[in-house]
Amino acid sequence: MQLEPRKPAVVRDQVLPLKSDADVVQARQAVRRAAEELKFNLVEQTKIVTAASELARNTLLHGRGGTMKVEFVADLSRRGLRLTFEDRGPGIADISRALQDGFSTADGLGLGLPGARRLMSEFDIQSKLGEGTRVTVVRWKP
Amino acid sequence: MNTPTTIPQMIENHRDSLLADWLQEQATIGSQRLLISDAELRQQCLDFLRLLQEATASGGMKDMNSPQWDRVKELLESVATSRAQQGFSPTEVATFVFSLKKPLFGRLRQDIRDVENLGREIWAGTEMIDRLGLYTAEVYQKARDETISRQQAEMLELSTPVVNLWEGILALPLIGTLDSSRTQVVMETLLQKIVDTGSTVAIIDITGVPTVDTLVAQHLLKTVTAARLMGADCIISGIRPQIAQTIVHLGVELGDVATKASLADAFQLALKRAGLEIRRPAASALAGED
Ligand SMILES: Nc1ncnc2c1ncn2[C@@H]1O[C@H](COP(=O)(O)OP(=O)(O)O)[C@@H](O)[C@H]1O
Numbered sequence: 001m002q003l004e005p006r007k008p009a010v011v012r013d014q015v016l017p018l019k020s021d022a023d024v025v026q027a028r029q030a031v032r033r034a035a036e037e038l039k040f041n042l043v044e045q046t047k048i049v050t051a052a053s054e055l056a057r058n059t060l061l062h063g064r065g066g067t068m069k070v071e072f073v074a075d076l077s078r079r080g081l082r083l084t085f086e087d088r089g090p091g092i093a094d095i096s097r098a099l100q101d102g103f104s105t106a107d108g109l110g111l112g113l114p115g116a117r118r119l120m121s122e123f124d125i126q127s128k129l130g131e132g133t134r135v136t137v138v139r140w141k142p
Numbered sequence: 143m144n145t146p147t148t149i150p151q152m153i154e155n156h157r158d159s160l161l162a163d164w165l166q167e168q169a170t171i172g173s174q175r176l177l178i179s180d181a182e183l184r185q186q187c188l189d190f191l192r193l194l195q196e197a198t199a200s201g202g203m204k205d206m207n208s209p210q211w212d213r214v215k216e217l218l219e220s221v222a223t224s225r226a227q228q229g230f231s232p233t234e235v236a237t238f239v240f241s242l243k244k245p246l247f248g249r250l251r252q253d254i255r256d257v258e259n260l261g262r263e264i265w266a267g268t269e270m271i272d273r274l275g276l277y278t279a280e281v282y283q284k285a286r287d288e289t290i291s292r293q294q295a296e297m298l299e300l301s302t303p304v305v306n307l308w309e310g311i312l313a314l315p316l317i318g319t320l321d322s323s324r325t326q327v328v329m330e331t332l333l334q335k336i337v338d339t340g341s342t343v344a345i346i347d348i349t350g351v352p353t354v355d356t357l358v359a360q361h362l363l364k365t366v367t368a369a370r371l372m373g374a375d376c377i378i379s380g381i382r383p384q385i386a387q388t389i390v391h392l393g394v395e396l397g398d399v400a401t402k403a404s405l406a407d408a409f410q411l412a413l414k415r416a417g418l419e420i421r422r423p424a425a426s427a428l429a430g431e432d
C-alpha cells in the first residue's frame with residue numbers, strides 16, 4: 001500500500017506582483033531574504049534565487065505578467081521554501097518540449113524551465129492554452 | 143472642551159495583553175511577517191503602543207499636527223519606509239495600524255460598562271486609528287515611489303565605464319542587475335570601445351552582478367561572440383564558486399570562453415595573451431630576500 005505523501009503545512013506566505021523588470025528585481029530580493037531567513041547556505045541561496053529569477057522572467061515575458069507567491073513550508077521532518085509563479089497568459093502548447101534544454105519560442109537560451117527544475121528539489125508545472133501557467137517549485141533544507 | 147479619554151490609561155494598564163492580541167490579529171490576517179522577523183515586529187508594535195500612550199495621554203486625539211504626535215508619526219514613517227523597501231503591499235502596511243482596532247476596542251468594551259461612554263471612546267479611537275493608518279499609507283506610497291525610482295536608477299547605473307587597463311586590454315566591470323533593456327546599450331558601448339581602441343582582449347568582470355541567470359548568460363555570450371568578430375578575445379572574471387555551480391545546473395555552457403575567479407587573474411591572463419608579463423625589478427626582488 002502506498003501512503004499519501006503528507007501535505008506540508010504553510011508557515012507563512014507572501015504574494016508579490018510580476019509586472020515589470022523592477023518587480024523581477026524585487027522578487028529576487030524577496031526570495032534571497034526568505035532563503036537567508038531559512039538559513040540556506042550560500043550555494044543553496046544562489047540556486048534558489050537563480051531559479052526564481054528564471055521563473056519570474058518567464059511569467060513576465062512569456063506569461064505577460066502575473067504573481068509570485070513565497071511560502072515557508074514545513075512537514076514533520078524538514079523546512080523549505082516554496083515558490084509559485086502564476087500568470088493568465090497564453091499557456092504552453094507542449095509542456096514536455098518546453099522542458100527540454102534549449103527549447104525557446106522567444107529567442108532565449110531555452111534553459112530557464114529545465115534549469116529551474118534542476119536547481120530545485122521539487123518542480124511542478126500546470127498550463128492550459130489560453131488560460132495561463134502555474135509553476136510551483138520547492139527547495140527543502142538539507 | 144476635550145472630553146478626557148480612557149485610552150491612554152487603558153494602554154498603560156493592559157499593554158502586554160494588548161500587544162499579544164495585536165500580534166495575534168496581525169498573524170491571523172497573515173501575509174505580514176514573511177519579510178520581517180517576529181522579534182522586529184514585536185519591537186515595532188511595542189514602541190508604537192508606548193508612543194501612542196504618551197501621545198494620547200497629553201490630550202488632543204483629534205489634531206495629529208500637534209507636536210505630541212510627532213514621535214508616533216516618526217515611528218510610522220520608519221515602519222512604512224522600511225516595509226516599502228522590503229516589498230510589502232500597501233494593504234499589508236496599512237494593516238499594521240488598522241489591525242490594532244479589534245484588540246483596542248475589545249479592551250474598551252471590557253473596561254467601560256456605560257454604553258454612551260463606550261460609544262464615544264470607540265468613535266474617538268476609530269477616528270484616531272483611521273488617521274494614523276492613512277498617514278502610514280501615504281508615507282508608504284511616497285517611499286515606494288522613491289524605491290522604484292532608485293531601482294530604475296540602479297539599473298541605469300549599469301552603464302559602467304569601460305576601463306582601459308593596458309594597451310590593447312579593456313575591462314568592463316559590470317555592477318547591478320542586467321534586467322533592463324539598458325544591458326544591450328552597455329554591451330554595445332564595450333564593442334564600440336573595442337573598435338575605437340583596437341583592443342585585442344576584453345575582460346568582462348561580473349563580481350558586481352548579484353544573480354547570473356540565463357538572461358545574463360545570454361547577454362554575455364552575445365557580447366563575447368560579437369567581440370570576437372571585431373578581433374577581441376573576452377575573458378569573464380568574477381565568477382564566484384556558488385555562481386559557477388549554479389550555472390552548471392542551469393545548463394549554460396560558456397563554451398571556450400576563458401573564465402577567471404578574479405579581475406586580477408583575468409588581467410594576468412590578458413597580459414600573457416598579449417605577450418606581456420609583470421615582473422618585480424631585479425633589485426627589489428633581491429632586497430626582499432633575506
Ligand atoms: N509562463 C509561461 N507562459 C507561457 N509560455 C511559457 C511560460 N514559461 C515558459 N514558457 C514557454 O517555454 C519556453 C521555454 O522556457 P525557458 O526554458 O525559460 O526558455 P526561454 O525563456 O529562454 O525561452 C519558452 O520559450 C516559452 O515558449
Ligand SMILES: [Mg+2]
Nearest residue numbers: 054058112113
Ligand atoms: Mg526563460
